[in-house]
Every structure is written in structure tokens, then in C-alpha cells.
Amino acid sequence: MMARALTIAGSDSGGGAGIQADLKTFMAFSVFGMSAITAITVQNTVGVERVQALDPEVVGAQIDAVTRDLGTDAIKIGMLFSKPIIEVVAERLRQWPGIPVVLDPVMRAKGGAPLLDPGAEKALRDVLLPLATVVTPNLPEASALVGFPVQTRADMQKAAHVLENLGVPFVLVKGGHLADEEAVDLLLHEGRETWLSAPRIETLHTHGTGCTLSSAIAAGLARHDNIEQAISTAKEYVTQAIRHAPGLGHGHGPLLHHWGQSPWI
Ligand SMILES: Nc1ncnc2c1ncn2[C@@H]1O[C@H](COP(=O)(O)OP(=O)(O)OP(=O)(O)O)[C@@H](O)[C@H]1O
Numbered sequence: 001m002m003a004r005a006l007t008i009a010g011s012d013s014g015g016g017a018g019i020q021a022d023l024k025t026f027m028a029f030s031v032f033g034m035s036a037i038t039a040i041t042v043q044n045t046v047g048v049e050r051v052q053a054l055d056p057e058v059v060g061a062q063i064d065a066v067t068r069d070l071g072t073d074a075i076k077i078g079m080l081f082s083k084p085i086i087e088v089v090a091e092r093l094r095q096w097p098g099i100p101v102v103l104d105p106v107m108r109a110k111g112g113a114p115l116l117d118p119g120a121e122k123a124l125r126d127v128l129l130p131l132a133t134v135v136t137p138n139l140p141e142a143s144a145l146v147g148f149p150v151q152t153r154a155d156m157q158k159a160a161h162v163l164e165n166l167g168v169p170f171v172l173v174k175g176g177h178l179a180d181e182e183a184v185d186l187l188l189h190e191g192r193e194t195w196l197s198a199p200r201i202e203t204l205h206t207h208g209t210g211c212t213l214s215s216a217i218a219a220g221l222a223r224h225d226n227i228e229q230a231i232s233t234a235k236e237y238v239t240q241a242i243r244h245a246p247g248l249g250h251g252h253g254p255l256l257h258h259w260g261q262s263p264w265i
């Protein structure tokens with residue numbers, strides 16, 4: 001049967017991040033994508049102009065409709081926006097304890113616009129984190145979750161251990177925001193640290209890197225790949241997606257959601 005994945009996330013009208021990036025990524029991995037939209041962002045490559053959250057009950061109902069009928073092999077979680085939405089999502093995840101969950105703890109867009117109510121960070125950590133199989137914070141998100149600054153490789157190690165102790169089997173702290181020649185992420189699993197390194201590509205076009213990485217991991221899990229293998233394939237996917245970015249828009253442009261060279265060149 002075709003592998004299926006569900007993304008629970010916000011819509012990015014610009015098509016580069018959020019639900020749109022997730023579905024495009026699932027498709028690149030030949031995984032059937034489904035969505036539960038948490039919020040609609042009025043967004044393009046320049047920034048976020050408005051956010052309209054959905055009624056938490058409508059978020060829960062989308063998850064129910066999909067799981068009841070089509071079923072899913074993996075779940076990716078992105079922008080959640082508010083504590084009531086976090087609670088509804090957590091309640092649904094508890095009903096499906098066997099399904100692997102990739103949690104991207106989205107807090108802000110690249111330009112700084114808030115995508116999560118700061119008052120909901122605690123709920124994200126206390127309610128949702130223990131239900132995740134993989135968590136993928138960037139440096140500011142890791143810092144908000146652990147309560148100390150995360151700015152160096154040593155900080156990433158410390159933060160990863162704290163997050164593992166909060167009950168997440170696979171912790172991936174993303175180093176995209178490091179001032180480093182390499183784009184390095186740290187994977188921690190059962191106390192074992194692995195640095196995943198890729199060349200840092202000099203480009204403005206990095207809109208949706210985090211969404212793309214987490215949905216590529218979820219696609220691998222939906223296909224029942226070994227989790228460490230799924231994470232390293234996802235890292236390769238995001239690196240080539242940045243390298244072949246189509247250069248659209250006037251700000252931080254989207255990535256190429258396709259394996260390999262741009263098909264239109
Ligand atoms: N310029 C770059 N070149 C290569 N890899 C990059 C670059 N920037 C980020 N990455 C990689 O992309 C992935 C996403 O990391 P990043 O820290 O940018 O996530 P993020 O801040 O959550 O992204 P966003 O919020 O824009 O979706 C990581 O694997 C990171 O190492």
C-alpha cells in the first residue's frame with residue numbers, strides 16, 4: 001500500500017513553508033499527503049502579513065476525518081499557534097500511540113513574525129514534546145524549550161540532552177542559524193550524539209528549510225525507513241532543495257521541492 005503522511009501545520013499562501021512545503025515534500029518522496037490546517041498565514045517570501053487561526057475543534061475534526069478514513073503512517077507537526085490547538089492535537093495523538101510523530105516546534109517565521117503565542121511555549125514543551133518521536137528545534141526554539149541560550153555547538157549538545165530527558169527518543173537540534181561554514185545539525189538518540197554535516201550554501205533562498213526537513217523525515221518514517229536513515233536522507237534532501245532553489249519572489253525565496261536538478265532548466 002502507498003505510504004501516507006499527515007501534516008498538522010499552518011498554511012503559507014506563498015507556497016514555500018507550512019502545509020504547502022510539507023505536501024510538496026511528501027510528494028517528492030512518493031508519500032500520499034494529507035493535512036489538518038491550524039492557521040492561515042497571509043505570507044509571501046518577504047514576510048507574514050496576517051495570521052488567522054482556526055477554531056481548535058476544526059483542527060481536531062480534520063485529524064479525525066483523515067485518520068478515521070484514510071489512515072496515516074506518520075504525522076508531522078508544524079505551526080500550532082495557540083495553547084488550545086496544542087491541547088486538541090495532543091489529545092488526538094494520545095489516541096494513536098503507534099504512529100510516529102515528527103514535531104517541528106515552530107515559533108517564529110524567518111522575518112521574526114510570531115507563529116506561536118509565547119504563552120503557549122510551555123504547553124508545547126510539557127504536553128506535546130513527550131508525545132513526539134523526533135523533535136527538530138532550530139537554535140532559538142531549542143533555547144525557548146530548555147530555558148538557556150543555545151548559540152554554539154556545545155550549547156546544542158547541552159540542549160539536546162535536556163530535550164531527550166523530557167522524553168523524546170530522537171532529538172535533532174538544527175544548526176542552520178550557527179555562524180559556521182558547515183550547516184551542522186546534532187542528532188541525539190539513546191545518549192549517542194551524531195553530527196550531520198552539509199556544506200552551507202550561500203543564498204537568500206532558505207524559506208521553509210525547517211518545514212521541508214521535518215516533513216522529509218516524516219515521509220521516511222511513513223515509508224518505514226530506519227529513523228536515523230530517514231533523518232540523514234532528509235538532510236540530503238533539504239541541502240539539494242536549497243542548492244536548486246528556483247529564485248522566486250523578492251525576499252527569502254522557496255526551495256526546490258523535487259529530488260535532483262530543476263526539471264525546467
Ligand atoms: N544556507 C544553508 N545551507 C545548507 N543547509 C542549510 C542552510 N540553512 C539551513 N540549512 C539546513 O536546513 C535545515 C533547517 O535548518 P534551520 O535551522 O534553517 O531551520 P529553521 O530555522 O527551522 O527553518 P525555517 O524556520 O525557515 O523553516 C537544517 O538541516 C540546516 O542545517
Ligand SMILES: Cc1ncc(CO)c(N)n1
Pocket residue numbers: 009010011012017018019041043078079106108109110115207208209210211
Ligand atoms: C505557515 C508557516 N509555518 C512555518 C513557517 C516557518 O518557516 C512559516 N514561515 N510559515
